[in-house]
Amino acid sequence: MADKARTARMEKIVALCKRRGFIFQSSEIYGGLNGFWDYGPLGVELKRNVRQAWWNDMVVANDPLFVQAGAPQGFSIVGIETSIIMHPQVWKVSGHYDLFADKMVDCKEVKGRYRLDHVKGRWVTGKLVPKEGAAPAASDEEWFITTTVDGPEAEEAIAKRAGKILGVKSNELNKLQWKGNVTSLATVPVAKFTHVVAPEVNNPATLTDPRDFNLMFETYTGALQSDENKAFLRPETAQGMFVNFKNVCDSTRVKVPFGIAQIGKSFRNEITPRNFTFRSREFEQMEMEFFCHPSESQQWYSYWRDRRFNWYFKHGLKKENMILREHEKSELAHYSVGTADIEYAFPFLDDGEYGELEGVAHRGDFDLRSHAEGKLDKNLQVEKNADGQPKYRGSGENLTYFDDQTRERFVPHVIEPAAGCDRATLAFLCEAYCEDEAPDDKGEMQSRVVMRFHPRLAPIKAAVFPLVKKDGQPEKALEIYQALKEAGIAATYDAQAAIGKRYRRMDEAGTPWCITVDNDTIKDGTVTVRDRDTLKQDRLPASELVSELSQRLRK
Numbered sequence: 297m298a299d300k301a302r303t304a305r306m307e308k309i310v311a312l313c314k315r316r317g318f319i320f321q322s323s324e325i326y327g328g329l330n331g332f333w334d335y336g337p338l339g340v341e342l343k344r345n346v347r348q349a350w351w352n353d354m355v356v357a358n359d360p361l362f363v364q365a366g367a368p369q370g371f372s373i374v375g376i377e378t379s380i381i382m383h384p385q386v387w388k389v390s391g392h393y394d395l396f397a398d399k400m401v402d403c404k405e406v407k408g409r410y411r412l413d414h415v416k417g418r419w420v421t422g423k424l425v426p427k428e429g430a431a432p433a434a435s436d437e438e439w440f441i442t443t444t445v446d447g448p449e450a451e452e453a454i455a456k457r458a459g460k461i462l463g464v465k466s467n468e469l470n471k472l473q474w475k476g477n478v479t480s481l482a483t484v485p486v487a488k489f490t491h492v493v494a495p496e497v498n499n500p501a502t503l504t505d506p507r508d509f510n511l512m513f514e515t516y517t518g519a520l521q522s523d524e525n526k527a528f529l530r531p532e533t534a535q536g537m538f539v540n541f542k543n544v545c546d547s548t549r550v551k552v553p554f555g556i557a558q559i560g561k562s563f564r565n566e567i568t569p570r571n572f573t574f575r576s577r578e579f580e581q582m583e584m585e586f587f588c589h590p591s592e593s594q595q596w597y598s599y600w601r602d603r604r605f606n607w608y609f610k611h612g613l614k615k616e617n618m619i620l621r622e623h624e625k626s627e628l629a630h631y632s633v634g635t636a637d638i639e640y641a642f643p644f645l646d647d648g649e650y651g652e653l654e655g656v657a658h659r660g661d662f663d664l665r666s667h668a669e670g671k672l673d674k675n676l677q678v679e680k681n682a683d684g685q686p687k688y689r690g691s692g693e694n695l696t697y698f699d700d701q702t703r704e705r706f707v708p709h710v711i712e713p714a715a716g717c718d719r720a721t722l723a724f725l726c727e728a729y730c731e732d733e734a735p736d737d738k739g740e741m742q743s744r745v746v747m748r749f750h751p752r753l754a755p756i757k758a759a760v761f762p763l764v765k766k767d768g769q770p771e772k773a774l775e776i777y778q779a780l781k782e783a784g785i786a787a788t789y790d791a792q793a794a795i796g797k798r799y800r801r802m803d804e805a806g807t808p809w810c811i812t813v814d815n816d817t818i819k820d821g822t823v824t825v826r827d828r829d830t831l832k833q834d835r836l837p838a839s840e841l842v843s844e845l846s847q848r849l850r851k
């Protein structure tokens with residue numbers, strides 16, 4: 297698909313999300329707040345279903361008494377819900393306090409702040425149009441013209457800016473002399489920043505050198521706003537599992553290998569939130585820490601990587617839109633022996649580019665050892681101050697595991713599948729969006745927008761319509777509607793407008809089944825069930841609807 301078509305598709309998805317109540321900008325009536333989003337009535341159901349599908353697969357479905365396909369052995373995974381604000385030492389020991397930073401640059405002229413790798417630019421040769429009153433530049437030089445426009449549109453945005461900055465008319469932009477392709481500002485050596493034209497200005501050399509910017513939101517506990525009371529909103533849910541490892545072992549009968557799972561909000565003060573909900577400042581994570589014997593960790597790493605990749609297909613993402621990307625050795629965190637990203641071809645990215653949905657990481661014993669002994673350094677030794685004391689003290693608790701069968705005591709290794717609930721929800725929205733044709737009331741084909749969600753993820757499973765508002769049909773339809781609701785099947789009732797229009801409303805909401813009550817229903821108790829995707833209409837006894845739909849939802 298051409299790049300412009302991808303952008304247009306994304307724009308339509310964002311518009312539908314607002315129009316139908318999937319996702320709204322946070323605090324929209326006050327102009328919105330960058331990086332924060334609200335889920336509307338349809339969106340909140342969709343996201344709840346994503347969460348539930350993850351929890352069912354990660355927590356409910358497993359037990360040490362049976363072995364899942366492809367797993368080395370049976371195991372249990374228990375759930376947990378930990379606080380968003382944790383002891384500040386957690387973040388010092390985990391490394392987030394020192395290391396959880398992005399490189400950013402400031403523009404001295406417009407006071408703008410940008411994440412280094414989010415500024416895109418291209419080298420071009422030309423003579424800068426001088427500022428009013430200044431002498432014209434003597435010779436042609438190379439300039440790195442930048443933009444914060446992302447994805448397919450970046451090249452065009454840079455070309456337009458270059459034309460303006462170098463005084464080239466819009467119909468002569470093809471005469472510009474480019475060197476190389478669009479690339480990130482992160483590839484430009486700092487010594488050459490004097491030749492960089494920042495995104496919102498028309499003159500060079502206004503950017504500062506790159507600096508580290510810690511992404512953790514700070515707050516204070518209690519009345520005093522002093523350094524001793526400083527706390528952080530958690531940037532990941534994972535640490536909640538590590539610091540409760542001992543509590544879970546002591547309070548349950550779990551045996552290694554086992555997992556602890558959590559779904560919850562995390563916060564990162566992203567410098568440039570972007571791409572709808574993809575990079576937000578407040579988002580939800582679905583993380584699981586799987587504790588296993590070090591000698592089996594490689595096997596478990598492969599198992600979780602493949603199982604998590606397959607989970608997305610089972611819920612509707614197409615294989616051709618996804619990749620599993622194993623990190624190069626140089627990309628790995630210092631404690632990791634393997635990490636794979638599960639990525640999706642979001643339409644806001646260029647053709648052939650993918651965005652991360654989930655990371656599956658082998659974390660070794662880094663986290664448990666750090667929380668026991670103190671923050672570890674690159675050599676997995678406790679990092680020390682000049683006086684030989686640990687830089688950040690651990691808890692001093694014994695975070696080892698004793699296997700009472702083998703009589704071995706060890707620090708378990710950890711495999712961590714870490715997914716983003718909002719990113720998964722966004723991917724399911726993008727995949728579901730489809731434009732096709734369906735017959736109207738007269739049987740003529742008309743275009744429609746249909747959200748082809750997996751039925752288990754669909755916000756509404758069934759819509760019940762009386763064909764006409766008389767002859768006892770509304771009463772019968774309401775009876776069916778109530779029975780579905782009482783059985784826990786998310787349903788809606790609609791008696792307004794022509795039937796074709798009602799189908800279209802439900803197609804846009806992604807409702808898999810529309811149930812129509814007509815004259816025959818009154819005579820023989822059967823209804824029509826129209827399938828959103830095949831458009832086939834089956835006739836079924838109304839009394840069998842609850843069991844029929846429940847069965848279809850289990851598939």
Ligand code: GAP
Binds near residue numbers: 720
């Ligand atoms: N405990 C490991 C960890 O947090 P991560 O790759 O930083 O790893 C895991 O985050 C997942 O959380 C990502 O794959 C992504 O789906 C989601 N995520 C991370 N930052 C996000 C953001 N700013 N907005 C939305 N989702 C985000």
